[in-house]
Amino acid sequence: MVQYSNELDKAFGAVSDPTRRGILERLGRGPASISDLAGAFEMTLTGIKKHVQVLEGAGLVLTEKVGRVRTCRVGPRRLADEAMWINQYQEMLEARFNRLEAFLEHTKGKSP
């Protein structure tokens, strides 16, 4: 089950911050410049740049600088592996609880 470990680390780390989740949600509606994001999140350019770098490092955001403007857009990674990891974890728990339930049913059937 442990796959793409470094990518999972980076992506889960990236979305563990409310501003970074907010930036992803904002970019999900369309590209935005660093200044746009700084305005939207009432944060300094430096603060926003740091968050964008973390998202970029995880492949969740792409940026391109043209002249003095750096435009950000959603990147190639779409949290698919992260969703899959959570899904497999939940299925594992469900399977175990189903086995426990079946065992309890079986035990109940045997009680006097």
Next chain:
Amino acid sequence: MVQYSNELDKAFGAVSDPTRRGILERLGRGPASISDLAGAFEMTLTGIKKHVQVLEGAGLVLTEKVGRVRTCRVGPRRLADEAMWINQYQEMLEARFNRLEAFLEHTKGKSP
């Protein structure tokens, strides 16, 4: 879309580490003591305790100390909100790409 912000922060942060994901996968198969986990992950008791505390703080693990043994099991939170956040983000991207595609189709139809 931004809901349960603090819980999302803690849970995403908790699963951003490969050992902590490994501990969840291990506990998904059944309870284990801190010593069991230290053995399984070839880590000191102190190291494992720190990871378990992070998972416990996020509600992903529960621990109970009986005598000298602290037993760990999966907690009440099952990453459901985290899966939902990722899902909503992916749906948002998909909806936007569908709109872009429809727009391009429409534009193509109008070209000479």
